[in-house]
Amino acid sequence: xxxxxxxxxxxxxxxxxxxxxxxxxxxxxxxxxxxxxxxxxxxxxxxxxxxxxxxxxxxxxxxxxxxxxxxxxxxxxxxxxxxxxxxxxxxxxxxxxxxxxxxxxxxxxxxxxxxxxxxxxxxxxxxxxxxxxxxxxxxxxxxxxxxxxxxxxxxxxxxxxxxxxxxxxxxxxxxxxxxxxxxxxxxxxxxxxxxxxxxxxxxxxxxxxxxxxxxxxxxxxxxxxxxxxxxxxxxxxxxxxxxxxxxx
Amino acid sequence: xxxxxxxxxxxxxxxxxxxxxxxxxxxxxxxxxxxxxxxxxxxxxxxxxxxxxxxxxxxxxxxxxxxxxxxxxxxxxxxxxxxxxxxxxxxxxxxxxxxxxxxxxxxxxxxxxxxxxxxxxxxxxxxxxxxxxxxxxxxxxxxxxxxxxxxxxxxxxxxxxxxxxxxxxxxxxxxxxxxxxxxxxxxxxxxxxxxxxxxxxxxxxxxxxxxxxxxxxxxxxxxxxxxxxxxxxxxxxxxxxxxxxxxxxxxxxxxxxxxxxxxxxxxxxxxxxxxxxxxxx
Numbered sequence: 001x002x003x004x005x006x007x008x009x010x011x012x013x014x015x016x017x018x019x020x021x022x023x024x025x026x027x028x029x030x031x032x033x034x035x036x037x038x039x040x041x042x043x044x045x046x047x048x049x050x051x052x053x054x055x056x057x058x059x060x061x062x063x064x065x066x067x068x069x070x071x072x073x074x075x076x077x078x079x080x081x082x083x084x085x086x087x088x089x090x091x092x093x094x095x096x097x098x099x100x101x102x103x104x105x106x107x108x109x110x111x112x113x114x115x116x117x118x119x120x121x122x123x124x125x126x127x128x129x130x131x132x133x134x135x136x137x138x139x140x141x142x143x144x145x146x147x148x149x150x151x152x153x154x155x156x157x158x159x160x161x162x163x164x165x166x167x168x169x170x171x172x173x174x175x176x177x178x179x180x181x182x183x184x185x186x187x188x189x190x191x192x193x194x195x196x197x198x199x200x201x202x203x204x205x206x207x208x209x210x211x212x213x214x215x216x217x218x219x220x221x222x223x224x225x226x227x228x229x230x231x232x233x234x235x236x237x238x239x240x241x242x243x244x245x246x247x248x
Numbered sequence: 249x250x251x252x253x254x255x256x257x258x259x260x261x262x263x264x265x266x267x268x269x270x271x272x273x274x275x276x277x278x279x280x281x282x283x284x285x286x287x288x289x290x291x292x293x294x295x296x297x298x299x300x301x302x303x304x305x306x307x308x309x310x311x312x313x314x315x316x317x318x319x320x321x322x323x324x325x326x327x328x329x330x331x332x333x334x335x336x337x338x339x340x341x342x343x344x345x346x347x348x349x350x351x352x353x354x355x356x357x358x359x360x361x362x363x364x365x366x367x368x369x370x371x372x373x374x375x376x377x378x379x380x381x382x383x384x385x386x387x388x389x390x391x392x393x394x395x396x397x398x399x400x401x402x403x404x405x406x407x408x409x410x411x412x413x414x415x416x417x418x419x420x421x422x423x424x425x426x427x428x429x430x431x432x433x434x435x436x437x438x439x440x441x442x443x444x445x446x447x448x449x450x451x452x453x454x455x456x457x458x459x460x461x462x463x464x465x466x467x468x469x470x471x472x473x474x475x476x477x478x479x480x481x482x483x484x485x486x487x488x489x490x491x492x493x494x495x496x497x498x499x500x501x502x503x504x505x506x507x508x509x510x511x512x513x514x515x516x517x518x519x520x521x522x523x524x525x526x527x528x529x
Contacts (some may be wrong), residue, residue, distance in 0.1 A: 046389075069391075086378045135434065142475065170282070172290040172427065177393065178393065178394045179394075183426055208285070209285075210287065212431075214427070236425075242497045
């Protein structure tokens with residue numbers, strides 16, 4: 001009898017554990033203003049009529065925003081102009097690396113192959129991946145993978161080189177690719193001067209107009225419980241639009 | 249030599265004139281040159297639409313504020329004026345049509361019915377042949393886009409082609425990105441060597457036995473893309489007209505992406521153009 005009572009008591013206790021939820025245990029109703037919880041975190045940026053960016057349409061509409069589908073907008077923290085500027089900065093940095101490679105690392109603290117090899121590695125890091133291609137014009141335009149191009153120019157024999165930039169040529173807006181990245185193109189014009197071994201007389205000069213594809217890669221991150229998007233600028237394919245040798 | 253405010257009209261009617269030599273590089277001349285040259289297709293669109301933010305409009309506002317630039321000026325500047333065979337009355341008729349007061353025509357990057365033709369050199373069974381790849385920009389509801397191959401022009405493959413289903417492959421990371429045209433489709437080299445991901449670059453709705461044969465030869469490795477030698481844009485989206493655009497590389501203000509030909513065309517003419525000129529249905 002005692003055993004039966006104990007068993008019954010245990011059964012009742014187990015039942016109360018497995019039984020239906022009480023009002024105190026029920027999860028709170030979803031907060032209609034917690035849009036990050038209500039919407040998924042797929043990055044398909046939309047802008048409202050005031051230009052404010054939302055990570056996707058659900059988040060925008062949940063927040064009561066009026067979406068403006070005519071606006072091209074980036075799901076990034078900064079405005080488009082900032083990423084254009086970063087892209088241009090990377091193009092100029094690439095040219096600095098190219099000048100360093102062509103100058104054979106002269107005027108660096110280690111004027112030997114170390115500086116040049118390091119410049120090649122750092123220049124490649126500016127690109128979205130090593131499959132990016134650089135055009136070289138001649139009788140026909142040939143494309144080289146970026147590392148192959150940089151290795152190739154190591155063999156050019158100039159005493160020194162100068163690369164001068166014109167003002168900014170043209171910046172296209174960013175277009176969203178179906179792979180989720182954003183793509184833009186910057187047109188730049190530069191004057192290249194290659195000098196004799198003494199570094200005094202230019203033996204080759206040209207003016208080249210290039211189109212450089214820029215890639216904005218997007219990453220979703222969690223910040224203070226909310227989904228946010230970070231964007232990183234990289235260089236991609238480089239094409240030669242025009243190239244004219246300057247005759248001395 | 250400095251430009252006068254009438255330069256945009258002057259050089260159109262009086263002819264191109266040589267620009268200063270490149271030793272003016274340091275004197276700021278390149279600013280003017282950059283403003284006049286149509287450097288990208290996006291700039292062509294802006295100028296065609298008389299967009300206030302396009303470089304040449306900004307340049308004139310800043311440097312020649314007394315000169316009243318018009319849309320007609322800008323559209324005229326988009327023609328290759330070095331071609332002596334232009335039919336002036338046809339050009340004027342086109343401009344009148346575009347600028348009709350009640351509903352002026354604008355073009356957009358995401359328009360349907362425009363194509364890029366990439367002139368190529370292919371290597372097929374160890375011999376080189378000329379050909380072209382025709383591409384179209386696909387635009388999706390989430391405002392993303394990519395280029396896809398919709399046609400091939402070549403004379404080195406058997407005419408009959410090979411029947412076969414479209415090889416399905418859906419890898420969203422493998423695309424010809426929407427700005428590929430700005431670097432003369434350099435990404436085609438990568439795409440045509442991407443044996444595993446090759447189907448992702450072709451448009452299913454344009455699949456034909458000739459495309460299937462081209463595709464198979466690429467995949468086998470007996471065909472490869474050796475070089476690209478230029479891009480022509482074929483604009484069929486303007487009601488009643490077909491435009492062709494090419495890049496003119498010259499040290500002149502009238503240079504860059506310009507209209508190389510203009511013809512009147514109704515819907516049937518455009519269908520015929522797609523079949524005969526572009527080899528697509």
